[in-house]
Amino acid sequence: MAKVLKATDAVIVGLGWTGAIMARELTRAGLDVVALERGPDRDPAADFALPAIRDELRYSVRQELMQDPKMETVTLRHRLDDKARPVRRFGAFLPGDGVGGMGTHWNGNTFRFLPSDHNLRTHLTERYGRARIPDDMTIQDWGVTYDELEPHYARFEALCGVSGKAGNIGGRIQAGGNPFEGPRSGEYPNAPLVSSHANELFRRAATELGLHPFPAPASNSSAPYRNPEGAQLGACQYCGHCDRFGCEANAKATPLSTLAPALGKAPGFRKVTNAYATRVLYDAQTRRATGVRYIDLRSGETYDLPAEIVILSAWVFGNTRLMLLSGIGQPYDPRAGTGVVGKNYCYQIQPTVQLFFKDEELNPFMGAGGLGMVVDDFNGDNFDHADLGFLGGGYISLNSTNGRPISFRPTPPGTPAWGAAWKRETAKWYRKTALVLCEGMNYASRANSIDLDPTYRDMFGQPLLRMTFNFTQNDRAMADYLLGKAAEIGRAMNATIVAPQPRKGDFNVVSYQSSHNTGGTIMGRTPADSVVNRYLQSWDAHNLFVLGSSVFPQNAGYNPTAAAAATAYWCADALVKTYLKSPSPMVQL
Numbered sequence: 001m002a003k004v005l006k007a008t009d010a011v012i013v014g015l016g017w018t019g020a021i022m023a024r025e026l027t028r029a030g031l032d033v034v035a036l037e038r039g040p041d042r043d044p045a046a047d048f049a050l051p052a053i054r055d056e057l058r059y060s061v062r063q064e065l066m067q068d069p070k071m072e073t074v075t076l077r078h079r080l081d082d083k084a085r086p087v088r089r090f091g092a093f094l095p096g097d098g099v100g101g102m103g104t105h106w107n108g109n110t111f112r113f114l115p116s117d118h119n120l121r122t123h124l125t126e127r128y129g130r131a132r133i134p135d136d137m138t139i140q141d142w143g144v145t146y147d148e149l150e151p152h153y154a155r156f157e158a159l160c161g162v163s164g165k166a167g168n169i170g171g172r173i174q175a176g177g178n179p180f181e182g183p184r185s186g187e188y189p190n191a192p193l194v195s196s197h198a199n200e201l202f203r204r205a206a207t208e209l210g211l212h213p214f215p216a217p218a219s220n221s222s223a224p225y226r227n228p229e230g231a232q233l234g235a236c237q238y239c240g241h242c243d244r245f246g247c248e249a250n251a252k253a254t255p256l257s258t259l260a261p262a263l264g265k266a267p268g269f270r271k272v273t274n275a276y277a278t279r280v281l282y283d284a285q286t287r288r289a290t291g292v293r294y295i296d297l298r299s300g301e302t303y304d305l306p307a308e309i310v311i312l313s314a315w316v317f318g319n320t321r322l323m324l325l326s327g328i329g330q331p332y333d334p335r336a337g338t339g340v341v342g343k344n345y346c347y348q349i350q351p352t353v354q355l356f357f358k359d360e361e362l363n364p365f366m367g368a369g370g371l372g373m374v375v376d377d378f379n380g381d382n383f384d385h386a387d388l389g390f391l392g393g394g395y396i397s398l399n400s401t402n403g404r405p406i407s408f409r410p411t412p413p414g415t416p417a418w419g420a421a422w423k424r425e426t427a428k429w430y431r432k433t434a435l436v437l438c439e440g441m442n443y444a445s446r447a448n449s450i451d452l453d454p455t456y457r458d459m460f461g462q463p464l465l466r467m468t469f470n471f472t473q474n475d476r477a478m479a480d481y482l483l484g485k486a487a488e489i490g491r492a493m494n495a496t497i498v499a500p501q502p503r504k505g506d507f508n509v510v511s512y513q514s515s516h517n518t519g520g521t522i523m524g525r526t527p528a529d530s531v532v533n534r535y536l537q538s539w540d541a542h543n544l545f546v547l548g549s550s551v552f553p554q555n556a557g558y559n560p561t562a563a564a565a566a567t568a569y570w571c572a573d574a575l576v577k578t579y580l581k582s583p584s585p586m587v588q589l
């Protein structure tokens with residue numbers, strides 16, 4: 001029997017980037033807000049101090065800051081006729097847990113999506129004709145445009161003190177930036193990070209090939225920076241322990257470093273940690289969310305927290321699962337093509353090229369999360385697909401992120417995987433190797449989806465989320481194309497050994513690829529094609545809002561957090577300026 005708590009104005013489930021942004025905006029508007037977070041609280045000064053925070057075994061291998069699959073995991077099948085099996089150890093992607101969510105242990109690459117990523121179906125139809133989009137490629141427009149989101153992208157960049165070089169300010173192309181990006185209202189708040197030697201080899205080669213290299217925009221502050229919330233960031237130390245770790249220099253923008261100080265002072269804000277949400281309380285007759293049910297993981301008690309507004313910001317899996325468990329919206333059926341909740345689950349495809357240089361010293365141990373050199377020439381629809389057998393693309397980059405002793409052991413093809421020869425080769429090449437990465441997009445396809453698993457359950461006996469996912473023909477053709485381009489850059493860098501690593505076979509959950517999962521509660525134009533409208537407001541309950549990359553109808557060839565944050569700001573703006581004045585559906589059909 002649940003204990004009913006005192007009602008609040010708004011309850012937020014999940015306190016990562018998107019939940020923290022919404023909490024800040026709603027408390028600024030004067031609302032009482034309770035944020036429920038299933039994981040623990042974190043204090044960067046105490047928890048991320050040297051030397052403990054550089055413990056690779058603890059944070060990277062044993063994944064201390066991440067979701068514990070023993071408590072809740074997902075199951076995976078590649079095809080609709082397969083039986084799904086539980087993922088016992090997260091590998092391909094690493095869901096977050098605790099205040100700050102994944103934003104605590106992200107890298108900080110802070111890319112805006114291309115304008116055409118936001119109106120993809122319209123864009124591709126206009127350029128190539130409707131017949132060019134395969135029937136089972138269930139891509140669609142977001143319902144909100146890049147131009148509408150631009151101020152919100154800019155706001156997130158200011159919050160994080162992003163280090164970068166603009167390529168297009170107000171339609172004017174800027175030397176040294178990304179000429180393919182959408183028009184921006186201004187320059188990045190910080191200058192780019194100091195480039196590595198490997199970055200410079202990449203830049204030179206890409207330029208010689210006629211491409212347009214630019215420094216990756218990074219939420220690793222290149223200089224001390226005070227953000228508009230009054231939070232002070234330090235300067236990045238290029239420590240090489242960024243992704244999977246907290247930042248001891250407070251230079252990485254995270255929800256803890258950028259928003260928590262202001263939230264801590266906000267009257268009306270309260271966070272409840274170790275609070276595992278199990279349901280959105282939903283009144284189907286009045287079509288309203290009435291609050292959230294959660295279990296206190298320390299006491300085992302169940303609570304109902306009534307609220308006027310419910311926000312889901314529990315990432316792709318949490319958002320979709322809570323909608324399904326709560327019976328809100330019609331579950332997607334991939335065979336019939338009906339329903340929406342769980343539809344258009346997408347990932348990314350990332351072929352890589354490992355380079356080895358006999359005569360270069362690359363010192364990989366000096367790096368930063370978002371330190372990279374990038375070309376966008378083969379991303380999205382930045383190149384002509386008329387004569388190609390696929391749609392989409394991805395950026396190609398050389399990232400100098402880390403050379404950590406346990407997991408950074410690249411060796412040339414043919415090297416034995418253990419023993420004296422392996423030791424000799426790792427020592428020989430450790431300082432002389434770099435990886436070129438292709439961040440291949442993944443367009444929605446009819447079968448790739450998420451639903452509730454009929455067999456496997458979590459620690460409280462609730463169905464786990466089941467992922468049906470595999471790479472499509474389009475993904476594989478695109479990945480091969482990108483890989484060819486990446487290898488060409490590697491050869492132009494005069495690498496001694498160029499070792500392409502194609503993505504072959506079925507999607508596997510063992511090796512890390514990216515935590516850039518999207519979809520499941522997608523946005524769109526009508527209840528028939530989406531879970532939420534253009535303001536991320538549920539079609540089935542006007543006081544329920546869903547944030548994060550679960551609302552993207554398909555994935556892009558970029559890291560997704562800037563787009564997730566921009567849409568969270570966009571949603572908050574609509575909520576505060578429009579919804580609070582007259583609580584009702586903000587899109588009338």
Ligand SMILES: Cc1cc2nc3c(=O)[nH]c(=O)nc-3n(C[C@H](O)[C@H](O)[C@H](O)COP(=O)(O)OP(=O)(O)OC[C@H]3O[C@@H](n4cnc5c(N)ncnc54)[C@H](O)[C@@H]3O)c2cc1C
Pocket residue numbers: 013014015016017018019036037038039093094095096097098099100101102103104105106107108109110111243244275276277278313314315316318369370515516547548549559560561562564
């Ligand atoms: C190693 C790594 C590197 C990355 N690098 C980059 C990068 O360079 N650039 C980029 O753009 N992105 C990167 N990402 C992805 C990025 O971190 C995420 O896109 C972003 O942080 C997601 O924010 P969010 O608020 O949507 O979700 P999250 O940060 O996942 O927050 C959701 C929160 O909800 C909580 N929650 C879930 N279910 C429940 C429940 N039932 N009850 C209560 N709480 C719940 C979780 O504990 C979590 O804290 C990286 C991710 C990882 C893991």
Ligand code: SF4
Pocket residue numbers: 219220221235236237238239240241242243245246247248249250251252367368369
């Ligand atoms: S690389 Fe820079 S931003 Fe990342 S953890 Fe190290 S000091 Fe912090």
